Amino acid sequence: MFGIPSPTRFDLNFRLFGIPIRVSPFFWLIAAIIGMRFGGETAPENTLIIAACVFLSVLVHELGHGLTAKLGGEQPWIVLHGFGGVCASDREQRGFGARLLVTLMGPVAGFLLAIAAVILWAILVTSGVSLGPEAELALSTLLLLNILYSVFNLIPIWPLDGGQLMMTLFDRVSPRNGARRAHIVSFLAAGTGAALAAIWAQWLILTLLLGYLAFTNYVLLSHHHRMIMAEREG
Template sequence: MFLVEPPPSPGDLHFQMGEIPVRIHPFFWLVALIMGMQGDAAPAAVLSWMVAVVVSIIVHEMGHAIFQQHFGGRPRIVLYGLGGLAICEDCDRSTRSQILISLAGPCAGFLFAVAIMLIIRTLGHGIGMFIGDGAKLTSGNILDPKGFSVFGLTLFWEEFSSPQVNRMLLDLLWINLLWGAVNLLPIYPLDGGRVAREVCQLGSAQQGIVLSLRISMVAAIMMILVGFSWQSWFTAIFFGYLAYSNYQTLTAYRASLW
């Protein structure tokens, strides 16, 4: 589901981002719709969510693809299921290149979130941030704040008069920050898991793969527990799938060594 490019379908949407072809599989829209209907199921809220998801994941995958181009590849992007793939068969496979390519996706999302906050400030609305229980950083007046918290980081801004604008900003910032943070976890095939695998293989390729899969399973199981503590069945099921997938991969890999 996460590693294999889905076959072409009559419902695919095709377009170009510069020299990089993008394909959106119909299943991507279905999953985004289902996720958008979990909370506020008003049509405007669902539409805002779906737009924010497709924009954010394209930004994330473009981060990968731009670095793949930089390292000599001809990438393509496919959005499907719960996310997307930046696929490149001919880019540099060195450890350094692969680590930078993996980190480029989350970093692109973080930079996009920063750009959104700067645009809010440029439009004359104050912005602010809490980091845990520490210092409060603000710029401009914030009389009627709108915002959210994710992983100890709280962002807020002076609310716009349009509820649709506030909804879109909230969705874009939340997705880019949360998706980027989740992708940095050392769980394969997330970006952090790919980085962990490259680092673990610096000594021995075989032992490194086994070690990275063990780390991945432990981290995924911890996130299952986090999902239960959040009372989020989606989180528990998602990381449960990744834990089981890594267990299957480890079992098959060990069998192949004999």
């Protein structure tokens, strides 16, 4: 979702399906905070379950990007950090169709994981298996989390997947001004979302996240403006 942080000696490193994966300590901190927020202070095991679901959900999302890129002949790698993750690749440029497909497969993977949780839940219930509260919490968290995370990522705000899809389409229509227009839409959408989250829902984390995205796109817009002015003066 965001830029790639520098490696540290506290990172967890492993490979999955031939893709190198690095998990930063800050990712575990955010996952634990989410687990404590929704798991309840009196049930530490619920915090661990929700944190594990956050890890699995973000990993599957990034693997959706990574495996698609790998099938296209690329050498991707994944970093989980902060509120999400990043899937990078050795290929700097992709064709229009490949850009759309690789970007879209992250949310698609999340939706598929949500569907898999529902199917598993239905199979267990119809088979007469009695689910404990921990199993019910895990399956319900996977369902809700992957739907929310996938839908959120499809919002047209760069660098979310929706913002990257928008930029790809804008670049196709107007290669010269596509990126600038995508950042304008992203700035307006993130700023509006941050205001609504603060006023109506009073969600501090969401307000800060959307506010940061609005600021990021404002900075990039300013950069594009300076480049245009420099070209005109030149």
